[in-house]
Amino acid sequence: MFDPPKWKIWTIFLAIALGVAFAIPSFFPRSEVATWPKFAPRTQIAYGLDLAGGSQLLLEADLADATRQRLAAMEDSVSQELRREPRIQAGDISVANGQLSFMLRDPTQLDAAVERVRTLTQGVGLTGTRTWNVSTQDGNRVIMVPTPEGNAQAVKEAMTVARDVVRRRIDPSGTREVTVINQGSNRILVQVPGIDDPEALKRLIGQTARLEFKLVDQRADPAQVAQGRAPAGSQVLPMADGQGNIAVQRRVMVSGEQIASAQQTFDQQTGAPNITIRFDSAGAKRFGRTTTENVGKPFAIILDNKVLSAPNINEPILGGTATISGGFTVETANELAISLSSGKLPVKLDPIEERTVSPDLGKDSIQSGLIASAIAIFAVMFFMVITYGRFGWYANLGLVINALLILGIMGIFGSALTLPGIAGFVLTIGAAVDANVLINERIREEQRRGRKILDAIETGYKEASTAIFDANITNVIAAALMWYFGSGPVRGFAIVLLIGIVTSVFTAVNFTRLLVALWVRKNRPRELHI
Amino acid sequence: MKLLKLVPDNTNIDFMRVRNIALVLSILVTIASLSLVAVKGLNLGIDFVGGQVVRATFAQPVNIEDLRGRINALEVGEASIQDFGDSRTYQVRLPSPPGDPAASARIIGQVRGTLEKNYPGVKVGAGEAVSGKVSGELARDGLLAISLAMLGIAIYIWFRFEWQFGVGALVTLFHDVSMVLGFFALTQLQVDLNIVAAFLAIVGYSLNDTVVIYDRIRENLRKYRKMQMLQMLNLSLNETLSRTIVTSGSIMLALAMLLIFGPDVIFGLTIAILLGTFVGTYSSIYISAPILVWLGVRPDSFLKAEDKAPAVAGGDGAVV
Numbered sequence: 001m002f003d004p005p006k007w008k009i010w011t012i013f014l015a016i017a018l019g020v021a022f023a024i025p026s027f028f029p030r031s032e033v034a035t036w037p038k039f040a041p042r043t044q045i046a047y048g049l050d051l052a053g054g055s056q057l058l059l060e061a062d063l064a065d066a067t068r069q070r071l072a073a074m075e076d077s078v079s080q081e082l083r084r085e086p087r088i089q090a091g092d093i094s095v096a097n098g099q100l101s102f103m104l105r106d107p108t109q110l111d112a113a114v115e116r117v118r119t120l121t122q123g124v125g126l127t128g129t130r131t132w133n134v135s136t137q138d139g140n141r142v143i144m145v146p147t148p149e150g151n152a153q154a155v156k157e158a159m160t161v162a163r164d165v166v167r168r169r170i171d172p173s174g175t176r177e178v179t180v181i182n183q184g185s186n187r188i189l190v191q192v193p194g195i196d197d198p199e200a201l202k203r204l205i206g207q208t209a210r211l212e213f214k215l216v217d218q219r220a221d222p223a224q225v226a227q228g229r230a231p232a233g234s235q236v237l238p239m240a241d242g243q244g245n246i247a248v249q250r251r252v253m254v255s256g257e258q259i260a261s262a263q264q265t266f267d268q269q270t271g272a273p274n275i276t277i278r279f280d281s282a283g284a285k286r287f288g289r290t291t292t293e294n295v296g297k298p299f300a301i302i303l304d305n306k307v308l309s310a311p312n313i314n315e316p317i318l319g320g321t322a323t324i325s326g327g328f329t330v331e332t333a334n335e336l337a338i339s340l341s342s343g344k345l346p347v348k349l350d351p352i353e354e355r356t357v358s359p360d361l362g363k364d365s366i367q368s369g370l371i372a373s374a375i376a377i378f379a380v381m382f383f384m385v386i387t388y389g390r391f392g393w394y395a396n397l398g399l400v401i402n403a404l405l406i407l408g409i410m411g412i413f414g415s416a417l418t419l420p421g422i423a424g425f426v427l428t429i430g431a432a433v434d435a436n437v438l439i440n441e442r443i444r445e446e447q448r449r450g451r452k453i454l455d456a457i458e459t460g461y462k463e464a465s466t467a468i469f470d471a472n473i474t475n476v477i478a479a480a481l482m483w484y485f486g487s488g489p490v491r492g493f494a495i496v497l498l499i500g501i502v503t504s505v506f507t508a509v510n511f512t513r514l515l516v517a518l519w520v521r522k523n524r525p526r527e528l529h530i
Numbered sequence: 531m532k533l534l535k536l537v538p539d540n541t542n543i544d545f546m547r548v549r550n551i552a553l554v555l556s557i558l559v560t561i562a563s564l565s566l567v568a569v570k571g572l573n574l575g576i577d578f579v580g581g582q583v584v585r586a587t588f589a590q591p592v593n594i595e596d597l598r599g600r601i602n603a604l605e606v607g608e609a610s611i612q613d614f615g616d617s618r619t620y621q622v623r624l625p626s627p628p629g630d631p632a633a634s635a636r637i638i639g640q641v642r643g644t645l646e647k648n649y650p651g652v653k654v655g656a657g658e659a660v661s662g663k664v665s666g667e668l669a670r671d672g673l674l675a676i677s678l679a680m681l682g683i684a685i686y687i688w689f690r691f692e693w694q695f696g697v698g699a700l701v702t703l704f705h706d707v708s709m710v711l712g713f714f715a716l717t718q719l720q721v722d723l724n725i726v727a728a729f730l731a732i733v734g735y736s737l738n739d740t741v742v743i744y745d746r747i748r749e750n751l752r753k754y755r756k757m758q759m760l761q762m763l764n765l766s767l768n769e770t771l772s773r774t775i776v777t778s779g780s781i782m783l784a785l786a787m788l789l790i791f792g793p794d795v796i797f798g799l800t801i802a803i804l805l806g807t808f809v810g811t812y813s814s815i816y817i818s819a820p821i822l823v824w825l826g827v828r829p830d831s832f833l834k835a836e837d838k839a840p841a842v843a844g845g846d847g848a849v850v
Contacts, residue, residue: 050795057635058664060631060663198635198638198639198657199639199642199643202635202639350631350632350635351632351635351636351659352631352632352634352635352660352661352663352664353634353635353659353660353661353664354582354634354635354638354657354658354659354660355656355657355658355659356656356657356658357655357656358653358654358655358656360653360655361655361656364793365793365795368791368792368793369792369793369796371791372787372788372790372791372792372793373788375787375791376783376784376785376787376788377784379783379784379787380780380783380784383776383779383780383783384780386533386534387533387534387535387536387776388533389533419724419793419795419796420724420727420796420799422788422792422796423727423728423731423788423792423796423799423800423803424727424731426784426785426787426788427731427735427781427784427785427803429784430777430780430781430782430783430784430785431735431738431777431781433776433777433780434738434773434777434780434781437773437776437777437780438742438773438777441770441772441773441776444539444772445769448539448540463749466745467741467742467745467746470687470690470741470742470744470745471737471738471741471742471745472738473686474683474686474687474734474737474738474741475734475735475737475738477679477682477683477686478679478682478683478730478731478733478734478737479730479734481675481678481679481682481730482675482679482727482730484675485671485672485674485675485678486671486672486675486723486726486727486730487668487671487723488723489723489724489727490672490675490723490724490726490727490730492727493724493727493730493731494727494730497731497734529533530533
C-alpha cells in the first residue's frame, strides 16, 4: 500500500479537484458567478425555503370536479357528434350519477348511435382499455360510463397541463427560480423563494380562469331569476360582486381559449384599472360577428361561472380586442390578466399545505447554522489532532475535502440545503471522523501487538475496512429510506447524509491512505506517534 | 507532543458482569418511556395532526389576551398562543378545521391579515398550514420510513452476520427509539417532521456503533475458537472501546456546538440526535452484545462450511 500506482494517485486527486472546483462557486454571490468565463464551473448550492425565505404550496386537484368536467365535455361532444349528417335524433341527454345517458327517438338507430359515440372514446396505453364504456339499455337508451383507466389518464393529462399553467401564472417572465413539480398522481408542489405573501400566490393559482362571453337572456322574468330559475336554454349565474343573479344564454359566444393575450390597462375615462384582451384570429372573427348581430343587447362577461359585468354592446367590435372592467384593483386586474393569458386550469386546485418563511428569518438561520457548523468542525478537528497527532491532521485534511465535496456534489445535483440539512452536515462531519478513528485505533492496536510500523499501518487500514463498509452500508440504507419515504425536511436531511456518507468513506479511506502512503514512502519513519 | 488518550491501552473492563443489571435497567426505562408516551402522549406538531401556525414579531409588546381575543373573533377555532420570552414574539396555533382540505391554508391568510391590520409594524415571520389529509399522510410516511429503516438494516445485518445479530440490532434499535420517544413525551417538546429525520439519524448512528462492535465480535469469534463467549464479548468491547468513545465523543461535540450556537428551529432535531447518540452508545455495549449470548451465538457460529463438515465439498465459505 505504500507504493500506490500512479493512476490511483491521479484518480484520487482528479476526483477531489473536480469536487472542489464545483464547490467554489458556492462561496461567491450569484451575480458575480454569472460573469465568470464559460469554462468555469458555476454550480451553486441552492438554499431551501427555510433558509432563503419564501413560500411553498402543495396543491391538490379536485378530482370530483375533474370528473364532472369530463362528463360535461363528453356531453358536448356527443350532442355535436349526433348532429352530424346523417343526423341521429336523441333526447333526454343527461349527466347523473357519474354517467352520461341519452335516449334515441328512433330505436332502430341504436347500433348506429353506439358506433358513432364509440369513435369519441379511445384506448389507453398498451392494454388498450377504453376511456369510456358504452352500453345500451331498454333498446333505445345509450349509457356512457368513464372507465377508471380513462379517468386516470384524463387526470394525468390535466395535471401536466395544470403544472404548466401554474408555472406560467407564477412566473410569466420565466426569470424567478420557482419550482413547480407534479407530486403523486394528483398534486402539484410549488416553491417560490423570496415571496413571503402566499396570499397573492394562492389568488393567482386559485382562479380556474375560465372566461366566457354569453348573451344575457332578456326574456327572463326578474322574479324567477332571483329564485334561481331561467327559461329553457338559459342559466342563472351570480354576479361577481354579490349583487344578485342574472340569466344568460347557455351558448358560449366566445371563450377564453380564443384569447391571444391579456394585459392590465386603465380605463381612459375613469382611470380605473381594467384588462384589455386580444383575441386570436378565429376569436376576433366570432367576437366581431356576435357583436354585429347583437348591437344594443347586453353581453355577459363570465369568469369561473360568475358574471363580472354585463355591458350593452354599443357598436360592433371588430378590432379583435375587448376590455373587461368590473371593480378591479391594479393588483387583481394584473392577476386576472396573467391568469387569462396563461390559459385556464384544466382542473380545480386546492391548497392543502402551506409553508412560509420570511427572508429575514431565513437569513438569521443561515448565519447561525453556518457559524455553528464551523465551530463544530473546528472542535472536531482540534479533538482529532490532540488525539492522533499527524494522523489527526490527515483526518482533518480529509474532513475539509469532504465538506467541499459535499458542497460540490450538492451543487452539481442542484439539491437545496435546508436547516435539517445543516444538522445532517454536522452529523456527517462527526461520522466522517469515525472511519479515521476506526483506522487509527486499529493501527494503535496492531502496534501494541508488536507489529512493525509499516505492518501496523497496513493491517490497520485493511482490518478496519470491513467495519467501515458494514457500518456505512447500514447508514446508506437508513438515508435511502429516509429519502424515499420522507418529504420536505426529511428529504433535505437524507440527501446531505447520503452524499456525506459516500464522500466521507472516499476521503477517510482513499484520501488519507494516500497521504499516509506518500509520507511513509518519503520519510521511512522509525517511530509512529498515534 | 503527548497525544490524548481518552481510553488507556489494554483496558480490561468486565462489561458483561453487569449485563443482567443493565438489562433490567433498560427494560424498566423502556417500559417507563413507553408508558410515558401512552399516558402523557406526544406533543405532535401540525405536520402530523394538521392545523396552522403563524409566528409573528410585534413592534411593541402586546397583551396576550388582546391577541387571543382578536384571533378568536375570526371564529376559526381555539387558538393556542405561545410567547418566546420577550413578549414581542408569539406563535399562534390553530386546530385544523374538519372537512374542507383547503380550509387550513385559507385560515392562515386570515390570521396573517388580522395581525397585519391590528398591529402596525408586525412582522409575520413564518406561517405553516397543513390540512388534516396531508398530516395523516405525513404521519404514516414518517412511521413507515422509521420502521422500514429498522427492518431493512436488521435484514442487512442478518445477511452479513447471523440471524442473532440481526435480532440483536433490532432489539437495540427498539430500545433506543423508545428511549428518545419517552424523552419527547416527558419534555413535551414538539414532534414535527424534523424529528422524524432525527429518529432516522439515531437509527443510522446506533446501528453504526453496533455494527462496529459486531464486526469485532465476528472477527474474534473466528480467531479465538476456544474462548468463552462472555470473555470474548468483553475482549471485543474493550478492544473497540477507545473507538466508541472517540467517535461518540466527536459526534456529541459537534452536535453540542449546533445545540448552543445553531438556530432555534433545529433545537428539537439536534437534541434528539444528541440524546440518541448517547443512548445508542450505551445500548450497543449493554444490549446488542449480551443479547448474542442469550440468543446462543457460539464460537462455532462463524465456522466456514467446509470446516464444520469437511465432507461437504464445494462450499464457497458463505455463512449460512
